[in-house]
Amino acid sequence: xxxxxxxxxxxxxxxxxxxxxxxxxxxxxxxxxxxxxxxxxxxxxxxxxxxxxxxxxxxxxxxxxxxxxxxxxxxxxxxxxxxxxxxxxxxxxxxxxxxxxxxxxxxxxxxxxxxxxxxxxxxxxxxxxxxxxxxxxxxxxxxxxxxxxxxxxxxxxxxxxxxxxxxxxxxxxxxxxxxxxxxxxxxxxxxxxxxxx
Amino acid sequence: xxxxxxxxxxxxxxxxxxxxxxxxxxxxxxxxxxxxxxxxxxxxxxxxxxxxxxxxxxxxxxxxxxxxxxxxxxxxxxxxxxxxxxxxxxxxxxxxxxxxxxxxxxxxxxxxxxxxxxxxxxxxxxxxxxxxxxxxxxxxxxxxxxxxxxxxxxxxxxxxxxxxxxxxxxxxxxxxxxxxxxxxxxxxxxxxxxxxx
DNA sequence: GTGGCCACCTACCAAATGGTAGACAAAATC
DNA sequence: GATTTTGTCTACCATTTGGTAGGTGGCCAC
Numbered sequence: 001x002x003x004x005x006x007x008x009x010x011x012x013x014x015x016x017x018x019x020x021x022x023x024x025x026x027x028x029x030x031x032x033x034x035x036x037x038x039x040x041x042x043x044x045x046x047x048x049x050x051x052x053x054x055x056x057x058x059x060x061x062x063x064x065x066x067x068x069x070x071x072x073x074x075x076x077x078x079x080x081x082x083x084x085x086x087x088x089x090x091x092x093x094x095x096x097x098x099x100x101x102x103x104x105x106x107x108x109x110x111x112x113x114x115x116x117x118x119x120x121x122x123x124x125x126x127x128x129x130x131x132x133x134x135x136x137x138x139x140x141x142x143x144x145x146x147x148x149x150x151x152x153x154x155x156x157x158x159x160x161x162x163x164x165x166x167x168x169x170x171x172x173x174x175x176x177x178x179x180x181x182x183x184x185x186x187x188x189x190x191x192x193x194x195x196x197x
Numbered sequence: 198x199x200x201x202x203x204x205x206x207x208x209x210x211x212x213x214x215x216x217x218x219x220x221x222x223x224x225x226x227x228x229x230x231x232x233x234x235x236x237x238x239x240x241x242x243x244x245x246x247x248x249x250x251x252x253x254x255x256x257x258x259x260x261x262x263x264x265x266x267x268x269x270x271x272x273x274x275x276x277x278x279x280x281x282x283x284x285x286x287x288x289x290x291x292x293x294x295x296x297x298x299x300x301x302x303x304x305x306x307x308x309x310x311x312x313x314x315x316x317x318x319x320x321x322x323x324x325x326x327x328x329x330x331x332x333x334x335x336x337x338x339x340x341x342x343x344x345x346x347x348x349x350x351x352x353x354x355x356x357x358x359x360x361x362x363x364x365x366x367x368x369x370x371x372x373x374x375x376x377x378x379x380x381x382x383x384x385x386x387x388x389x390x391x392x393x394x
Numbered sequence: 395g396t397g398g399c400c401a402c403c404t405a406c407c408a409a410a411t412g413g414t415a416g417a418c419a420a421a422a423t424c
Numbered sequence: 425g426a427t428t429t430t431g432t433c434t435a436c437c438a439t440t441t442g443g444t445a446g447g448t449g450g451c452c453a454c
Contacts, residue, residue, distance in 0.1 A: 005401080021304065023220035026441065038442085040402055048442065106361045107218065107304070113361045124365065141388055146366040147381040153362060154355020155348055162351060164303045164310045169321065169343040184344040191338055192389035202431080223411065235412085237432055245412065396454090403448075411440075416433100423428070 006044040008034055014055045018100030022052060022108055053115055059101050060119035066091055066098075067123055077139050078194055080130065082186060085156060089182040092160040093175060103161050124149070140193050152189065159185050203241040205231055211252045215297030219249060219305060250312055256298050257316035263288055263295075264320055274336050275391055277327065279383060282353060286379040289357040290372060300358050321346070337390050349386065356382050 012033050016025040027048055031038040045051035070087025074080050091098055105112045117124075128149055134140040158165075159181045163173045171177055209230050213222040224245055228235040242248040267284025271277050288295055302309045314321075325346055331337040355362075356378045360370045368374055 021218070021220060023218060027443090028441075037403060039404085039444095042443065043400095043402070046443095103304075106359060107300075109361050113365065117365045121365075128366070141384075143381060143384065144377065146368050147356075147378055148385070150359065150362055150366055150368075150378075151352050151356060151382065151385055154359060155352045158351020158355060159344075159348060162303060162347065164306050165347055165350060168310065168314045168318075169325070169347055171343050171347075180341065181344055181347075184340060185348065187338075187340065188345070188348055188389050192385050224413090225411075234433060236414095236434085239413065240431065243413095398451100398453090400451085401449095403446100405445085405447095407442105407444075409441080409443105412438095414437075415435085417435095418433080419431095421428105421430075424426085 005036070005040065009041055009044055009051070010055055010058055013051055014059060014101055015097045017052065017055060017104055018097040021104055022112075027051075052112060055101065056105060056112060056116045057119065059098050060116045062095070063091070063098055063102070064119060064123060077134060078190070081189065081193070084127075085182070085186055085189065088156050088160060089178065089185075093178055096160075099157060099161050103157060139195060141195060148193075155188070156185060202233070202237065206238055206241055206248070207252055207255055210248055211256060211298055212294045214249065214252060214301055215294040218301055219309075224248075249309055252298065253302060253309060253313045254316065256295050257313045259292070260288070260295055260299070261316060261320060274331060275387070278386065278390070281324075282379070282383055282386065285353050285357060286375065286382075290375055293357075296354060296358050300354060336392060338392060345390075352385070353382060 009030065012030050013025070016030055016033075027038045027041050031041055041051065045054055066087055067084065070083050070090070071080065074083035088099070102116070105116050128145045131140065131143075131145040131148055135142050135145070160178075166173050166177075206227065209227050210222070213227055213230075224235045224238050228238055238248065242251060263284055264281065267280050267287070268277065271280035285296070299313070302313050325342045328337065328340075328342040328345055332339050332342070357375075363370050363374075
């Protein structure tokens, strides 16, 4: 844990942007939480937007790393999809703020979304061409790879971040529930995508 | 188009809450868009929160109606799932603000989310027990009905409202694309859920 | 020890925000 | 015709917001 002030600011901002949302997060609130003054935040990050930018940059890098680690020695074919899904659920339990931020940034749109994509785009491309290859090899059902990716993204990110909907369905968002959700998603994706052969 | 002032306010607020988000929507902005004064809004709705409440109430009712209409004479079993998905995509093309609001309200959490759920809960219960019945009848693969519902919700709402992610994947959110997305979702759900028999 | 820089602070500020008080004209009620 | 009610407005207000200006103490190089 980096104890540098700027890192502490980034941590607190990440958490607040993810949970409360960017607009509902005031610099004063972040500062108060860290027991520093707002001007210290503005010393490290010239504007609130710049702070968001830095949060996104750092988070996107961490996300990318988590995926890489998850994919290390993950085998081929279907095992790769499973590895990625497992990586996301691992993040959901260890660093839920990261996924909440992804959700928030997707909602904010450009320029925030553009910035995040800049880092994540290589992964997206790899994922897309991987799916494409699996399909042409007949190991996965045919779909538009991009739409399939959106569907997978929505499902997984939803299962992991839609806490309110989860509650509405009468399921409490505990650690145990997360494991069940992971099993469910994997089961769903397997039967949706994998071909018999 | 209802020409009553309070209805016009509700329309504009719905659109802004859905697209910009609740926090980023100011009463002044809504008023300006309608060429009235903020105080007129506060005459019809005592506070901003109350305005959100009314927007939610009206939208939830409209949503519920849309589902009912979609389900009318929709046949049994899998046809029902298809009818619901089609109803959502019809809304996505005719009243996208409604779905954007659902997304925003889910993000805001209680008390807004609670209010929306109050109206939508019967539908949720019906859907849940429908899925349960289909599974015990062996017409659908076994899953936890609630988690399955969350997965379906996430996928469909995501395919319909995640415009930024869609763009990131290189697909423009046109009307034609919406039709393709609907076909894709239906295909995915069918192979994920339907049993062979 | 002193000059300079770094990290953080206090003191402000202008704009925007949700909300209150009350005037006023038109329409409805008697 | 007088009076009340309804809908909208102007005029304010307190608070919060992101951001500026500038000071201060500690530390390091010399």
